Amino acid sequence: MHIGLIGLGKMGFSMRERLRRNGIQVTGFDRDPVVSDVGSLAELAAELPPPRIVWSMVPSGETTAAVVSGLAEVLENGDLVIEGGNSRYTEDLHHAGMLAAKGIRYLDCGVSGGIWGKDNGYGLMVGGDPADVSAAMPLFDALRPAGLRAESFVHAGATGAGHYAKMVHNGIEYGLMQAYAEGYELLEAQNIIDDVPGILRAWQSGTVIRSWLLELAVRAVDEDPGLTRIAGYVEDSGEGRWSVEEALSAGVPAPAITAAVFARFASRQEDSPALKLVAALRGQFGGHPVRPADPAVPGGNGGQASAAEQAVGDAGSPE
Template sequence: MSETTHTAATAAGDSTAGPAPIAMIGLGRMGGNMARRLARAGIAVEGFDPQAASRDALAGEPSLRLHGSLADAVAALPAPRAIWLMLPAGEITETALAELRGLLSAGDLVVDGGNANYLDSQRRAADMAAAGIAFADCGVSGGVWGLENGYCLMFGADDARVAERVAGYARALAPAPDRGWLHCGPAGAGHFTKMIHNGIEYGMMQAIAEGFALLEGRADMKLDLGAIAELWRHGSVVRSWLLDLTADALREPGAIGSVAPLVPDSGEGRWTVDEAVRQGTPAPVIAMALMSRFDSQGRADTGNRLLALMRKGFGGHAVTAASATKAQP
C-alpha cells in the first residue's frame, strides 16, 4: 500500500493548515523527543507523563504544554481530538486506553505508538470502533536519534480518513515529509510490520556481535576491532547503521569489557518467533538470536549444569564447582 496523502489536516477540513493539536501521553526517551519534534514543527502538543521528571525535562519547549494528568491533557485539545500514546506494552497501555474510552467522543483519534503485539492492536481497534473512536497502531523506529534524524513510522488504520490524519503527524516526525512513513494496511498492520522489523534487527545484531567475537578470538593476529568496524562502514556489503553504532562503541578503549554480557529482550523478538510458529514459516536466524539473548540472561545455566552432571554420570568427566566459576564482569 502506498503512502497516504494527507488532505484533511484540521477538523475544519482546511488542507492548507497544519495538523491539529495533539496530546502526547508518555514522555520518556522516545515520547519526549517525539513531542519535541512535533512541537518544533509548529504542531501544538499537550503532554503528560506520570513521572514528574519526564515532564520537567520538557519544560520551556515551545508549542508544548505539560499537564498533571491524562484527563487534563485531553481536555486541553479541540474537537475532534487526537491522542498519541508512547507507553510500555501491557498493563500501562491497557489502563490508559480504558481511561481514554471514558474521556473521548465519537470522531476522536487514538494512536498507539508504543511497542505492542499486533493481536492486541486489532482487539483495541475493535473496542475503540464500538465507541466511534478512531484507532491507529504505529510502530516507531529511530531510538534516541529520532529527534535529530527523524523517525521511521509504520502505521495501521482501517479507514483511509483515519490514515490521512495520522499521516499529518507522520510527515513532521519522519526524516522527510515524503519518506520514512507508511500506511501499511488495516489496524494491526503497523505493529505487525514493526514486530517483524525488530525480529530482523535481532538477527542483524547477533550476526555482527558473533563476527566481532570471532575476530577477537584470534589474539595472535592483534586485530584492531575498531579499525575493522570503521573499514567495513565504507563500501562493504555489511555496512549499516548497526555497524556505525558498533564502530562508535569500539572507539572507546575497553568498551567491550566494561559491560556485563547480559542482553535484555523487549518482547518483540518473542512475538516474532511466536508468529513464525503460528504461520509455520521458518525463521531460524531470528529464533536463534532470541535464544542467545535468553542465554545471556542466565536462563541456560540450569541446562548447562545438567549437561555437566550427565557427562560426569556416563563418562566420569570432572565437573567444576559452582564456587570456582569465574564471575562475569
C-alpha cells in the same frame, strides 16, 4: 495541528520535540510532573480542539491498556487515538473495538528510530483505516526523515498491521545484533587481530554488511574499549518472542531470529543448569573432563585434564 502525546520517556520526549520543531503544537502528559504539560488525561482532552488526536507512547501491555481505557472515558465521538508503543498486534484489535464502541477512531503505529529519532527522524509503520491515516499524515510527515516519505513511512494495512510490521522489524533487529556480536567475539578471540575497532570501522563503507547498527557498534567499542564497563546481560522487549511465536504459528522457518532470542535468555544465566547437564553427559558417555564448580577445589586441576587424561577421554569419543 494540535495533538496530545501521552508518555514522555526517552522516545516520547524526543518525539514531542521533533513535532514541535516541525510546526505541530503538542500538549504532553506524563506521570512525571517535571516533563508533563498537564496533570491528567481529562486536562489533556480539555486542551485539545475537536476532533482530537492523541498519540500514546507508553510501554506495551497493562500500561497501554490502562491508557486506552482512560482515553475511552475522556474522548468523544470522532476523536482519534494513535497507539505508538510496541503493543502486540492482537491487542490492537481489542483496543480499536473498545474505542469504536464510543465512536473513537484508532490507528496503530510502529515507531523505529530510538533516541536518535529527534534529529534523524523515525521510520513509521501504520495500521488502520485509510481516512484516519490521511487525517494524521501531517504528524507522520513531521516525524519521518525529511524528504524520505517513501523510504520511511508505510500504511501497512488494516488495524494491527503497523504493530505486526514493527514486530517483524524488531525480530530482524535481534538477528542482526546477534550476528554482529558473534563476529565481534570472533575478532576478539584471535591473537593475530590487533585492531578490532578499526576492523569494525573499515566495514562501515563499501561492504555488504554496513548498516546503522554497525555504526552504533563502532561507537560502543570506541566509548568502552573491550566493553569492560558493561555486563553481558541482555533484556528483550517481547517482540522477538512474538516473532518466534508467529513463525511457529505460520509454519515459517525463522532460525536466526529464534537463535538470537535464545541467546538473550542464555545471557541472563550465570551458571546454566542445562549446560551443567551437557557437561555431565559428556563426562558420562565420552569420559571428557568436567570443570569443578569451584576452580579452587584441591585436586580439581581447575577443570583442565592432564595430557594422559585428555588422551583417554578423547579416545573413541562420539563427539
